[in-house]
Amino acid sequence: MTLPLFIKNFLLCFSSALLLILAFPQTDFWGLAWIGLIPLFFALDGKSFKSAFGTAYLCGLMVFAGTLYWFIHVTLLGMILLILYLALYYGVFGVLYVFFPRRKFLEQLLLLPSYWIVLEFVRAHALSGFGWVSLGYSQYKNLPLIQVADITGVYGISFLIVLVNIFLKKWLAEQCSGKKFFKDREGRCAAVLVGGALIVVLFYGIFRLNQPPDQKQKLKIAVIQGNIPQAMKWNETLWPEIMEKHLQLTEAAALLKPDLILWPETAFPEILGETPERFTELKKRVARLKIPLLVGAVTQDVSDTGPAYYNSAILISPAGETVGQYDKLHLVPFGEYVPLRGYLPILTDIVPIDDFTAGKTYTVFPASGVRPWKKGEHNFSVLICFEDAVTDIAREFAVQGAGFFVNITNDAWFMDTKAPFMHLQSSVFRAVETRRPIVRAANTGVSCFVDRQGHIHDCVQDSEGKKTFVSGYHVGTMTPESGGLRTVYTNFGDFFTYLCFGCILWGIIRKKGRS
Template sequence: MSSGLARSLCALFLGVLAVLALPPFSLPVILPIAFGGLYLLVVGATRRTAGLAGWAFGVGFFLFGLSWIAESFYVDARRFGWMAGPAVAGLAAGLALFPAAAMAAFAWSRTKGVSGALIFAVCWSVSEWLRGTMLTGFPWNLIAYTWADYDIPRQMAAWVGSYGLGLLTVLLSVLPVTLHMRNRRQNAFATFVFISVVAGAGTLGTVRLMATTPPTDTTVRIVQGNIPQTEKWNPAFRDRNISRYLDLSAQSGRFDVLLWPESAFPGYLDENPGMLDQIADRLPEGSVLLTGAQTREPGVTGTRYRNSILAVDQTGRIVTRYAKHHLVPFGEYVPLRGFLPIQRLTAGLGDFTPGPGPQTVELPGLSPVGLSICYEAIFPGRVVDAASRPDWIFNATNDAWFGASFGPRQHLASARMRAVEEGLPMVRAANTGISAFIDGYGRIVARLGLDETGVLDARLPAALPPTPFAKYGQLTFLLILAASIVGAIGMTVRKESAP
């Protein structure tokens, strides 16, 4: 490993390998190899060498883990296809700066052994938090999602959130490689820490899952139209697409809430009384439709366009609306539009305007619902209005942009982790899948897979009591972060003072 090129190539490979621990692969056994290997590459190295290794690891991690983004550029291949490769490569190179900074900071700490494992995990988790916060944030494929498909370890997110669970996961991944680097006493302590974390997480997760939570009496119907993105806004398919949603909604069966996905109607639904009347004809007495829709409104500087969710009652009246507040760069708006000669990928007349923030909606006869659209479900601690806790979360999304890649599966994993963190059921309506009912434990109660057309009827899972994370947010992550740093400092001081 004396060669910088060899070190970087090894780190690049380990970054690619780490993706296999995440959905849809979900192979946690990979993490001790990936992060253990990265630890060995950077422990004792200079800050520059460690930073380059961290950057190479990040490039491999994001290049493979986000490769599905290229699919979106081929929806309109004539205009944007040429951008697919450079866009994914550029995004990976930029996001890799976060693990680069993490590894440089770890090298600066000059720690080894158990204290080194703690600081390594701290540096990685802080870099994930920064990635999810800076420049509007992009917390995709957090290491905590390794456990999205595993019921017991996933529950730890209810206490410490995804960033805190990521810290514990990286710590457990690195501790085994510290055993051969220390004396017997240190090895025993590393083993003790490993067993304590595993046993603690296992106990808390098992106890949480022991509670029985019968579903509510509210029946929800999800409509999955399964319309390819290339046809969604094509005038030649407009009537067919509208009829598909109306016909599926009218299938036999009683429901209280009807859910359509993001931008289900190809136009401005709130400006189309005829369409609202057709929807009303298909709504049972006392029921309501929640649907994704584009809206527009006049503003001082011109028309403002919004990516919205509209609530339509049985009379065809729009009773409330929600505007997406966390927009997708280059998909829904172009950052620095005055300087970048780039068009956004989605159809429309202008950039979207963000809404004010998370919103809880109360509808007559129904339990309060927190509304979110697509991308908003990937942000820990920012998916519901903390001042007005809902009983469930509706996420309207459209993953048709990404075809049958593993992007939609990763998106579903994010939704499952939000449900655990908040202790709230998440109901996800996706145009081409994966639509799902997710309970407050992150378990999928019912689902419609990718590229399926149909409806999904199920009783709404019950809300759980507010979790520690729901009550205190990222404070729980900060506490485990502080405890790890204090523990590492204490072990270092004790070692230096030992005779």
């Protein structure tokens, strides 16, 4: 019995979507990403542009619905619109897939991954950018493979995944048709190309992972995980309770003599600048502990044009003095500001929030919490909320002299879902790309340490190993980069993506020449 074409296409799209969803947290079956696109490719074969767009768009809808459903806890309408938008990139890939149907297979091996990478890059930058669910992120636990990210960034990993999917799809199609793929010269060349690329990447990764550990001075850092539900955070009657909970965890962690203590994003329970009493009390407690504290807070700056609000990180010295403030540079649309508010006032009724103001300075803090900085001192920069998903910010901080990163975040918005673990994927790649460790302090988790090779360790967790929606603290050690190391990726950014742009341009020129 032959299935109707539309049912066959749906099942193929569903199969691809299911495989890709399972490759991401919390299942983390990362190996499925290497075959996840094969059903979609079969569904696209022989399609017109319109049909290919619709088929791939359907697959994209299912992929993003299965990985980003947790946005429903913030906004149902926003979740639907986001998924409808992100699926467009799958649809465009479907059109590009059938654009060069008669290309030689070796050319397809170069062009099709390039299409995918360029679309991931555009998605990560257009309209404020949303790079989550890039294929490369699914490999965040595949440490030998992802070491090459210090050259290519996460897009190099995505390229390899698409490359292998294309090769395996071609091999499977030839097997099903009775042809002997490896007897053909082109098939053998393709096998050498794909196998060679994987071998080089894996050998590079093994080399990186087996380098001797850095013997430089280590820092002991305490991360505080308050586990404050989002519904409680801005209830003024609960602010004293929230403050006391963080202070109790801080004093317990201080007994282990850390060099620095971290509170999560907006952990300070009021708007700093409106009333000074609570913050003054916090500084007194820090002075008694004699350990610097980095605290996340909403800050207010009043000028002639009215108040401006910032999502900030504030460093308090061991003497109880404010020695630095970083204001978040990259704001989240509809979470921290409403785009086009001046042109579409109705958006204010739909999303009733005041706009935050973006910061303007790439701030680097001294880990000692004391100014002036000492020569050779361990310095760090803060990535607030989703800023660890923005590659350019981490790169610039590394250039400015940060020896390690701190990611303070509040993922309580998304409840106890896969969201915190998908967020953690970004931190792993930023650590590998810049070869700088990252320490994460998350309100509801995952609070942990990520070393420069991408190992995740020293998580805050309960007795059963649960890492999210539990309160606690953990004191761990890490070795900052103090020698000014700059990786290829730090120096040259997404040059690999630009090479993919060049491959696409070459393909277009070749097609016109043949025409």
